[in-house]
Amino acid sequence: MVNKLKDLLSPYYTKQLDTSTQTVYDLFTWHTIDVNIKDYKTGASIIHMENLEFPTHFSSNACDIIASKYFRKNGLPEAPYHETSFKQVVHRMVNFWVIAALDEGLIDETERQTVYNELAYMMLSQMWAPNSPQWFNTGLQSSYGITGPSQGHFYYDTTLRKVVEAEDAYSRTQGSACFIVSVEDSLLGPKSLTDQLTTETRLFKYGSGVGSNWSSIRGKGEKLSGGGMSSGLMSFLKVFDRNAGAIKSGGTTRRAAKMNILNIDHPEIEDFVNWKAYEEDKVEALGKMGYDTHFDGEAYETVSGQNANNSVRISDAFMKLIHDEEASYPLIGRLEGNVLGTVSPKALYEKMSYGAWRCGDPGVQFDDTINAWHTCPAGEDGKAFAPYNRINASNPCSEYMFLDDTACNLASINITQFYNVETNTFDLEGYMHCIKMVQIVLEATIHHGQFPTPEIARRSHLFRTTGLGLTNLGALFMLMGLPYDSEEARQVGASLMSLLTGYSYYVSSLFAKEIGAFECFEANKSYMLKVLYNHAKASAPTTFSKAFKGLNYSPLTINHELLNTLGLKELGECLTKTWKMTLTSGENYGFRNAQVSVLAPTGTIAFAMDCATTSSEPFFSHVVYKKLVGGSSMEIVNPLIPTVLKKLGYTEEEITAITDYILRKEDKGDYRVLLDGKIEGAPYLKEEHYAIFDTANKCGSGERYIPPMGHVKMMAALTPHVSGAISKTVNLPNTATVADVAAIYEASWQLGVKAIALYRDGCKVCQPLTTTLQEEEASTRLENLSYQELLAYAKSKVSVPQVPLRVKPTGIRNAHVHEAEIGGLKLYITVSFYEDGRLGEVYVSAGRQGSLVKGLLDSISTTVSEMLQYGVPARDIASMYRGQKYEPSGFVYGHPYIKMADSISDLISKIIDSELGDFTYCQVKPEASFIKTLHDSKPSIPQQKTLISPKNLKSPSSQEAATLLYGETCPTCKSSRLIKNGTCKVCMECGTTTGCS
Numbered sequence: 001m002v003n004k005l006k007d008l009l010s011p012y013y014t015k016q017l018d019t020s021t022q023t024v025y026d027l028f029t030w031h032t033i034d035v036n037i038k039d040y041k042t043g044a045s046i047i048h049m050e051n052l053e054f055p056t057h058f059s060s061n062a063c064d065i066i067a068s069k070y071f072r073k074n075g076l077p078e079a080p081y082h083e084t085s086f087k088q089v090v091h092r093m094v095n096f097w098v099i100a101a102l103d104e105g106l107i108d109e110t111e112r113q114t115v116y117n118e119l120a121y122m123m124l125s126q127m128w129a130p131n132s133p134q135w136f137n138t139g140l141q142s143s144y145g146i147t148g149p150s151q152g153h154f155y156y157d158t159t160l161r162k163v164v165e166a167e168d169a170y171s172r173t174q175g176s177a178c179f180i181v182s183v184e185d186s187l188l189g190p191k192s193l194t195d196q197l198t199t200e201t202r203l204f205k206y207g208s209g210v211g212s213n214w215s216s217i218r219g220k221g222e223k224l225s226g227g228g229m230s231s232g233l234m235s236f237l238k239v240f241d242r243n244a245g246a247i248k249s250g251g252t253t254r255r256a257a258k259m260n261i262l263n264i265d266h267p268e269i270e271d272f273v274n275w276k277a278y279e280e281d282k283v284e285a286l287g288k289m290g291y292d293t294h295f296d297g298e299a300y301e302t303v304s305g306q307n308a309n310n311s312v313r314i315s316d317a318f319m320k321l322i323h324d325e326e327a328s329y330p331l332i333g334r335l336e337g338n339v340l341g342t343v344s345p346k347a348l349y350e351k352m353s354y355g356a357w358r359c360g361d362p363g364v365q366f367d368d369t370i371n372a373w374h375t376c377p378a379g380e381d382g383k384a385f386a387p388y389n390r391i392n393a394s395n396p397c398s399e400y401m402f403l404d405d406t407a408c409n410l411a412s413i414n415i416t417q418f419y420n421v422e423t424n425t426f427d428l429e430g431y432m433h434c435i436k437m438v439q440i441v442l443e444a445t446i447h448h449g450q451f452p453t454p455e456i457a458r459r460s461h462l463f464r465t466t467g468l469g470l471t472n473l474g475a476l477f478m479l480m481g482l483p484y485d486s487e488e489a490r491q492v493g494a495s496l497m498s499l500l501t502g503y504s505y506y507v508s509s510l511f512a513k514e515i516g517a518f519e520c521f522e523a524n525k526s527y528m529l530k531v532l533y534n535h536a537k538a539s540a541p542t543t544f545s546k547a548f549k550g551l552n553y554s555p556l557t558i559n560h561e562l563l564n565t566l567g568l569k570e571l572g573e574c575l576t577k578t579w580k581m582t583l584t585s586g587e588n589y590g591f592r593n594a595q596v597s598v599l600a601p602t603g604t605i606a607f608a609m610d611c612a613t614t615s616s617e618p619f620f621s622h623v624v625y626k627k628l629v630g631g632s633s634m635e636i637v638n639p640l641i642p643t644v645l646k647k648l649g650y651t652e653e654e655i656t657a658i659t660d661y662i663l664r665k666e667d668k669g670d671y672r673v674l675l676d677g678k679i680e681g682a683p684y685l686k687e688e689h690y691a692i693f694d695t696a697n698k699c700g701s702g703e704r705y706i707p708p709m710g711h712v713k714m715m716a717a718l719t720p721h722v723s724g725a726i727s728k729t730v731n732l733p734n735t736a737t738v739a740d741v742a743a744i745y746e747a748s749w750q751l752g753v754k755a756i757a758l759y760r761d762g763c764k765v766c767q768p769l770t771t772t773l774q775e776e777e778a779s780t781r782l783e784n785l786s787y788q789e790l791l792a793y794a795k796s797k798v799s800v801p802q803v804p805l806r807v808k809p810t811g812i813r814n815a816h817v818h819e820a821e822i823g824g825l826k827l828y829i830t831v832s833f834y835e836d837g838r839l840g841e842v843y844v845s846a847g848r849q850g851s852l853v854k855g856l857l858d859s860i861s862t863t864v865s866e867m868l869q870y871g872v873p874a875r876d877i878a879s880m881y882r883g884q885k886y887e888p889s890g891f892v893y894g895h896p897y898i899k900m901a902d903s904i905s906d907l908i909s910k911i912i913d914s915e916l917g918d919f920t921y922c923q924v925k926p927e928a929s930f931i932k933t934l935h936d937s938k939p940s941i942p943q944q945k946t947l948i949s950p951k952n953l954k955s956p957s958s959q960e961a962a963t964l965l966y967g968e969t970c971p972t973c974k975s976s977r978l979i980k981n982g983t984c985k986v987c988m989e990c991g992t993t994t995g996c997s
Contacts, residue, residue, distance in 0.1 A: 003585075005510040009107065012433045013125070014117040024117040025087050028055045028124050035067040037990055039973060046973060046990075053085035055124055058610065062126075065607045065991035070135035075146045086124075092139030093130070094119045096173065097441045099142060100448035105515045106440055118437050127417045128438055129605040131177035131410040131467075132993075133208050134445070140170040147171065152202060153450035156461035163454045172450040174206045175409045177600075178395035178467065179456065182388075182404035185216050185334060191455075193217075193236055197243055200258070202452045204247040209257025209396040209995060213313065213404075218334045219267030233268045234275065237305075244307035257396040257984065257995050258308035261365065264318050264348075265332045267340050273351050276310060277358040279303040283765045290872075292879045295766040309396055309983050310361045311755065312352060316368040316552065319749050321345035322742075353742040356757075359764055363757035363983060364745050365394065370401055370754045372551050375528040375723070376594050379403060380462055380520045384527070397727035397982050397995045398755040399598040402465050405455040408595070408724075409445045410467040411438050412602045414609045415496060421479050421643060424567050426496075428574050432503050435468065439507045442466035443592060464518045467598040467724060468504055470497060471606050474613030478640050480566075481647055483691035484618040485710030490717035491562050493616065495571050497599070498539040498558065498721035502578040504596035505532060509585035517590030525590065532586060536579035538720035543576050555720040555752050598724035601982030603993035612640060614981055616718060616728055618706055619695045622662050622677030637662050638677075644692065654684040678702035696731045697761065708732055708744055708758070716751035727982030727995070730758040757983040806869045809833070809840035818911050820895040822904065823888020825853070829911050839874045839915060841865045842908065860905065864912075874912050881909040882921065899923035 002008055011017070014024055030053050037047040047068040054063045071083040072092075083089055098116050101107045107115055122128050130138075140146040148169035155172055157164045166172055181199055186192040196212070203210050218224075220232025237260060244258050262272045286299035293299045300306055321327040328342035355362055370391050371377065379389030394401045400408040418431040446464050451457040473493050474484060482489040512521075521528070530549045537544040541557040548555065563572040599616055606614040613619055622638045637659040645655045661682040677699035680690060690704060698705045711730040718726055730744060741758060748756040815832035826847030834840045842864045844857040867877055884905040892898050892907065897914060900923055901907035910921050919925050970987035979988060984995030 002510075003513075005106070005507070005514050006111065008436055008507070008510070009111045009114055011114050011118060012430060013121045014114075017117060019113065019117075024120045025124070027121065028057075030054065030087075031056050033060070033063055035064050037064060037068045037973060049082070049084075051084065053087065055086065058086075058126070062608055062610045065604060069132070069604055069991055070608070072140065072144070072146075075140070076144050088143075089135070090120050090123050092143035093134060094123070096139035096142050096448070097444045100444035101440055104444060104447040106444060106511060115437065115440065118433070119441065122434055122437065125417065126414055126609040127434055128411055128413045129609050130175070130441065131412075131600070132604055133177050133206060134173065134175045134409065135605075137170065137206060138173040138175055138445075141168070142171075151205070152198075153452060154454045154457040155450045156457050158461075163457045166450045172448050173445065174208065174451070175445040175449050176407035176451070176460075177208050177410050178397075178400035178408040178598075179203055179208055179210045179452070180393045180395060180400070180402060180404055180406055181210050181212050181453070181456070182392075183212050183214060183216065185218055197240065199452050200240065200243065201247060204244070204257075209259070211259035211261065211393045211395045211398075211400075213261040213263065213393040215261075215263040215266050215313070215392075216334060219331075219340065220271075222267070222333055222335055222340075232271075233262070233266070234271050237272075237275075241304050241307050257993075259394060259396040259398070260308050260310045261313055261393050262310075263313045263367075264315060265330060267331045267333065269312070269331065270343065270348065270351065272310065273312060273348065273355055273362055275355075276305045276361040277355040279305045280359040280765060287765055290876050290880060292882070293765045294883055295764075297766075297879075300766065305361075309363065309398075309757070311363040311365050311394070311398065311757075313365050313367045313392070314749075316366075316749075318345055318349075319366070319746070322349040322746070349742065349745075350738070353738050353745065356745075357736070357738045357741045357760055357763065360757070360759045363398065363755065364748070365398065365401075365755040366749050366753070368552070369749070369752055370725070373531055373534070373723075373754070375531050376403060376463060376520060376524040377527050378520075378523045380459075380523065382523045394725065394755065397601050397984050398725055398757065399469070399600045399727040399982070400465075400467055400724050401754065402595055402724070403459060403463065405453065406459045406463055406465060407449075407451055407456055408465045408467040408598070409442055409449070410469065410598060410600050411442060412469045412471040412600060412605060412609075412615075413438070413500070414472050414606075414611055415470045416472045416476050416479060416611075419476055419479060421647060424480065426568075426571060428499075428570065431496075431499070432574075432578075435500055435503050436507045438468055439466060439504050439511075439593075439596065442468060443508075443511060462519045463594040464592060465595040465723075466504070466508075466593050467595070467600065468500060469597060469599045469602070469615070469722075470500065471602040471609070471615050472611040472613055473616045474618040475611065475640060478619065478644055478692060479647075481644055481692055483694060484714070485694065485706050486691070487559075488562065488566060490556075490714055491559055492566070492568070493714065494556070494558050494717045494721050495539075495563060495568070495575055497597070497718050498535070499571070499575050499578060501535060501597040501721050501723060502539065502575065502582050504593075505591060506578060506582040506585055508591045508593045508596055509582065509589045511592035513585075513589040515592070518592055518594055520594075521590045524594070528591065528594070529583070529586060532583060535721060536583060539579050540572075540576040544579070551752075553750070553752050556717050557720070595723035597722050599718060599722055599726040599728070601727040601984055601986070601993070601995050603981045603984065603986030603995055604991040607991045612638070614986070616714060616726060617696065617981070620697065620979065621695060622679060622693065622699055641693065648689060648692075650684065658682045658685050680704055697733070705733070706731075708736070708740070709747065712744060712748050712751065712753065712756070715748070715753045715756065719753055725754040727984070728756075729980045729982060730756060731980070732758055732760040734760060734762040736760050759980050805871070806866070807834075807840075807871075808869055813840070815841075816915065818895060820898065820907060821893040822901055822907060823890055825888050826894075827904065827907070829908060831911065831915050839868055839912065841868065842912070844904070844908065857904070860908065864908065874916060875918075878909040878912040878916075881905040881912075883909075897922040897924045897926065 017024060032051045032053050034050045035047060035052055036045055038045055049067055052067050070089060073082045076082060094116055098112055102112060150166050151169050153166040154163050155166055182191060183196045184191040188194055200210050214233055217233040218230040220230060222230045224230055262269060282303045283293055283299045286302060287293040291299040318329055321329060322345050325346060327345050329345045330339045331341045331343060333340045352362060374391050377389055378384045383389060388404060391401050392404055413434055418427045443466060446460060451460055477484050477489040534548050537548055538555050538557045560572040563569065602615045622641060624636055624638050642655050642659060645658060662677055662679055678701050679693050680702050694704050694706050696706055708730050715726050715728055744758060809832055813832050815830055818829040820827050828845050830843045831839060832841040843861045846853050846857060864877055868874060883902055885902045889902045892901050897919060898907065898910045901910060913921055970989060970992050972992040973990040979986060984993060986993040
């Protein structure tokens with residue numbers, strides 16, 4: 001066992017670097033590219049940067065995301081006053097971390113260059129990446145002299161031994177993504193409701209997220225000290241929701257990642273549980289009245305609760321009663337602790353399950369399980385499990401769970417970089433080297449960090465939590481030829497995560513030996529060693545033979561015999577050895593960090609590392625869209641599939657046949673549609689290999705997908721090996737029932753999962769079903785409203801309600817014909833006008849019509865035309881049809897302005913808009929003078945001289961097939977291509993995430 005940190009700091013990846021003539025950047029080949037990120041709806045350029053320098057092995061998508069999200073855009077001392085090279089980005093961060101580690105005493109001058117080179121090399125090799133706030137904020141002062149006035153941040157001065165206010169904005173860094181902030185039941189003053197607004201705003205501004213448990217706030221009707229009654233928790237949650245919505249609406253680093261948590265015994269728990277489901281019902285009702293139900297439309301703008309994740313904190317006692325018809329559970333007053341009422345656990349659990357089924361919220365957090373793995377229940381005052389010393393909350397994505405008023409800075413390792421697919425081996429030495437080096441980064445970030453409140457600054461110093469995790473696990477399993485939903489995959493994932501946690505704690509003990517354990521270690525030593533023993537026991541159950549300590553359930557453990565059969569005996573042996581070292585070293589020296597690991601969603605940073613999957617998620621699709629230099633893209637098969645097929649013994653001819661099958665298009669009678677990755681029935685592919693290629697949801701017309709319990713079992717296998725928790729979504733098909741949701745939540749509790757969230761396909765009004773429509777269903781899913789309801793709505797718009805008046809255009813009338821082709825179907829949309837220029841009729845026909853398409857087009861034509869003739873404003877009709885998703889969809893050929901449409905209905909909405917002079921939703925804009933002329937006099941639309949080829953348009957990303965949130969728009973690029981990523985969302989076009997990592 002190595003007893004000194006210094007002995008671990010020798011070069012590994014840069015051994016051959018000649019530092020007299022080279023820098024670490026010379027070990028890579030570089031080239032320059034242009035980055036141009038456009039607004040998906042308007043086509044306007046959001047980010048345009050030229051001659052940017054990147055390593056040649058970075059994909060175009062990674063370059064776009066890094067440049068648009070993480071390059072500093074202004075304030076540099078020399079022209080062009082913004083970062084132009086990835087070298088600059090890496091240097092400003094790595095240099096800051098090395099300076100901080102030197103100042104803290106983690107390393108000395110003899111180790112400085114080695115640590116710099118190794119960290120930079122691994123970032124340039126896409127082996128690891130820190131969380132987004134590091135990219136935004138770290139090193140701006142030390143590298144460029146950027147300071148700016150203090151933004152009200154604080155840090156712990158180790159010389160003065162007290163918290164002080166930061167001198168400026170960037171000499172220190174807000175490098176933490178995850179914050180847990182306590183809030184007290186008062187209107188004014190420190191930790192009050194109004195103080196919370198300021199704290200959240202400061203965190204959102206710098207790209208971080210915040211989670212809070214609101215259970216301290218009095219319920220509606222409880223007495224106030226000054227007389228009168230409390231307006232209740234829900235009234236304040238709606239205020240905070242509006243604040244988050246306003247903050248996230250602009251800025252490069254601004255986000256509004258937010259988690260609301262409420263204990264199961266709060267007096268307003270039923271209102272909290274029902275909140276978002278009720279709001280979703282309102283949106284549906286508004287949609288039927290004609291309001292825009294896109295996520296950024298009028299309907300969602302009107303309702304509350306859309307800017308945060310909600311979770312219920314549940315006790316074991318409650319869970320034991322959910323099947324008892326006669327049981328009751330007390331609701332406790334916040335002021336006096338008296339029982340204000342009771343609730344049926346069975347009924348409340350059903351409401352929670354219904355809410356999650358209806359709209360994805362609330363998620364659940366299992367309080368007793370979470371606190372059973374708590375390393376510091378004695379807090380700083382030695383009062384074990386006192387209210388303020390319990391784990392009461394999590395960050396917005398539910399992976400960081402620790403004491404109130406603490407923060408965690410995260411980083412993730414791209415695990416596929418350490419796996420050799422040809423030899424089926426892991427570079428364990430390289431993997432552990434990466435773990436060690438990144439833990440130096442995370443610890444140094446605490447030392448030179450700054451925080452939004454004095455209390456968070458103080459407690460972050462006292463406990464020093466870090467959050468290292470893995471990403472690309474789904475890709476690893478496929479490369480290994482293991483089905484995601486298999487015991488083998490779960491054992492591999494658990495072993496790698498356990499090694500990360502165990503070795504991180506070992507390195508933390510060496511930090512403690514050099515510069516001291518975290519200040520509250522002694523008060524928590526016995527609890528922390530108990531938790532670490534449980535980690536070790538779960539990792540090597542026969543080596544650590546004593547029973548689990550303090551757990552009321554049996555965690556899943558690692559099966560070393562199974563690892564041996566997979567040819568991973570070395571991994572198992574390394575795991576056992578590491579945990580032995582960790583427990584011994586921790587007993588002797590303590591630990592520098594109270595927590596060391598999480599499994600974060602890794603949205604944007606996963607794209608920066610060119611990961612094929614995020615965090616512990618599986619693949620979402622087998623058809624990917626490769627972005628090319630210049631912004632064009634091409635449709636290809638997931639590049640891992642040929643590699644895996646070769647590993648499984650298929651010939652080149654067989655591999656080509658299988659991949660061609662995945663990319664095939666099928667004749668639907670009237671149009672051709674890409675089946676989007678269906679793999680069942682592929683020639684030569686053996687059925688016993690199907691499971692290896694299963695994805696989160698069905699691919700195209702395929703039937704296979706990972707069942708929901710496959711996700712739960714993966715979380716249960718990984719949880720005993722993570723200090724914090726796991727941000728992950730359980731994907732459910734639209735056909736899932738409320739009972740299915742209830743069963744998943746209960747199974748998660750039984751298996752020891754700390755927190756879980758789920759998402760049912762199509763559960764939100766803004767998200768129609770993502771699975772491919774069947775031919776016979778196409779005409780019935782065009783709109784939430786039936787034909788009769790549409791006509792009723794149209795008639796309700798007539799000025800004389802008792803006698804609906806329909807005015808048809810008559811005689812010879814002016815008309816425009818729009819010609820367009822979508823999905824192989826040639827369409828002619830004729831728009832005719834009344835004499836006063838108002839739209840009076842829309843008729844749609846196809847070049848080659850079958851009975852299905854003819855009926856569909858006739859239905860659309862009749863409905864739209866009758867609404868126009870009953871006086872429904874054309875703009876309202878366009879809004880009603882906008883964004884509907886069904887086949888055929890995709891690239892639009894032959895139209896001068898419209899280049900993409902989600903369906904025929906969406907195409908018609910764009911054409912109606914253009915006839916009104918509104919080209920907002922068209923990809924190509926005519927000149928302003930033409931728009932004015934069109935609006936005034938309705939001339940024929942001229943042919944555009946230069947058409948944009950569909951190959952130059954952005955295409956969907958590889959992961960959209962599973963949980964794409966159609967209708968919810970990216971706040972940055974306005975794309976509708978958001979996917980669920982853990983409990984948060986990430987844009988597949990530009991990498992924007994609603995989370996905090």
